[in-house]
Amino acid sequence: MDLQTSPRGIRGVIARHRAVAAAAALVAVALVGGGAVALGAALNDPPSAAPEPLPTETTTPSPTPTPTPQAAAPSVPPPRVRTCSVADLAADPRLANLQAQVMNAGTGEILFDRGGLTASRTASVMKVLTSAAALAVFAPDHRFATTVVRGAEPGSVVLVGGGDLTLSRTPSGSETVYPGAAHLDELARQVRAAWEADPSNPPLTKLVLDSSLFGGEPWHASWDPAERELGYMPDITALMVDGDRQDPYANTSARGTDPVGRAGEAFAAEVGGIGAIERGVAPSGAAELGRVWSPTVAQLVEKSLIVSDNTAAEMLARLVAIEVGTGGTFEAIDPAMRQVLATYGIARGGIRVVDGSGLSPDNAVPPAYLTRLFAKIESREGNLGVIRDGLPVSGQKGSLSYADRFAGDNAIADGAVFAKTGWITTGYTLSGIIHAQDGTTLTFAIYALGNVTDAAKQAIDTLATGFYRCGDELANT
Known part of the structure; x- marks a missing residue:
């Protein structure tokens, strides 16, 4: 598929399944050594429901008709007895x-x-x-974009985080812990070329960082803060580089406390001439100057x-x-x-x-x-x-x-x-x-x-x- 096309299939999928999901229940019954284990639960449990056991499904037997004198007793095979115990x-x-x-x-x-x-x-x-x-x-082949657009002020551009936490500050051609990751130097190259193509543009002097795609707290209250220092988890923001690792080539590497700032400083260094970096939101309808793509969903x-x-x-x-x-x-x-x-x-x-x-x-x-x-x-x-x-x-x-x-x-x-x-x-x-x-x-x-x-x-x-x-x-x- 065209990697620059964002598929939008989930609403249709959900609509097709909504009627089934609202009414269906899973029942799995297995005879185990003469006993039975049963499973059943409604599919439409409310989003705010606390965890609870799946209920065991029971059934009400239908009335049994009186057999005629000629009816033979049904032959019931004995339950299978499995013998391998753990x-x-x-x-x-x-x-x-x-x-x-x-x-x-x-x-x-x-x-x-x-x-x-x-x-x-x-x-x-x-x-x-x-x-x-x-x-x-x-x-599986869908990718997520990181873009740069023209800023509201003369001489400014906005780096817009698209949620690609694998975006890398390492040189193009090198492979980080994320195979297929995009590189800031390539994004900066596109931006400089687009900017210089218009001779009326003033020098680039300001970079605005837009990480507004993700909201709320970047660190969940139930997470152990040591996970950041031990190198297992970064703050979650829509704009970061290398999963906010200190070492982009190591799966386990200490993370920082300002992933957006780290990404901004790395991109400013690639663009060159940036005198000011600030946080903000991209202007609506702003002209795009560059775009790079994440690894695929499968990756x-x-x-x-x-x-x-x-x-x-x-x-x-x-x-x-x-x-x-x-x-x-x-x-x-x-x-x-x-x-x-x-x-x-x-x-x-x-x-x-x-x-x-x-x-x-x-x-x-x-x-x-x-x-x-x-x-x-x-x-x-x-x-x-x-x-x-x-x-x-x-x-x-x-x-x-x-x-x-x-x-x-x-x-x-x-x-x-x-x-x-x-x-x-x-x-x-x-x-x-x-x-x-x-x-x-x-x-x-x-x-x-x-x-x-x-x-x-x-x-x-x-x-x-x-x-x-x-x-x-x-x-x-």
Whole structure:
């Protein structure tokens, strides 16, 4: 597609699904060792609703007619008894308060469930939902623009942030942590050429910085401020360079406290001759002098998943909210995400979305939602194949290839677990897809919540490896 054309498909998609989303409910019933696990929830939960468990659906039996003397008693096959237990692995104290669910992706049967209907904090697994929402709103090859327009005063230009937090101050031709990122030197080159093409223009002396696309607070109150200094999260503003990293080439790098100012100083240095920099808003209808484009949505999704990049995830969450029309603040993310995720036809079950990255402990998603979403991801429904291709892989790719993941005996599952990792101070999480030893495709979510240590990662991997070994014989006891 033309990268300079911004697709606008979400309102039509939402309209087509609104009637279904208002009335539909997801019911997944699996016979597990003679028992049954049931799931049902309305799709039109209010945007402001607090997280709550998905209710268990019950049905009222129809009256049974009196059989005629000739009627034979129906033959009822005995329930299947699965024999592969992971009960000891699930009882590992390193998992603290365990919530988990495993589903056979082919049949929809729930094979294992521990609090799967309760919405709880997800840590960075939230990035899967953010990615799914972005791919429902934007085409995978969609890009976001940063522009420069003529200012209201003679000799002034306005640098307009379009929400591209990957824009780089490094030289064109170099690659930062964001493959495909645009560069300020190219934008400055376009501006100088456009300015000099009109001999009546006075010298360029003033730069105005417009970051008004995003509003509200740039740092969520529930985020730990140490995340900025540790190099995991910047203030979220619509204009910044390199995710506000001190080192544009390092995934983990300390962030500053004035990302807009850093971007402005870098651009002024590229343009040259700028004597004044101030904050403001671009004049309505101002002539455009330059434009550069972000990486594609597919590239941003992969970056947010493979190394759990918080900046890319927050960028996508805000731009989804703006596209849907709920606004450009943290408060706008939750109603936008609820609206967009409803188009996938999965019961949301008390989902609450505070941010796009999962850093907030106030996010809440039931494991049951994730097992169903990952079934759609595995089948590459819509644009969800982008997520499937961007997931870390046990022992091979991304955050599941680190030395402390799927090591030792768990290495038997190398290459078989495709999943998103998550960590905050009160929980470790892992959710995704398992190609089990017996050939069954499983979808799963594991939350280890509460008083957890780094050792929870190994306990999670061990439980996931247990799922891999059991496959379709996984027992719920």
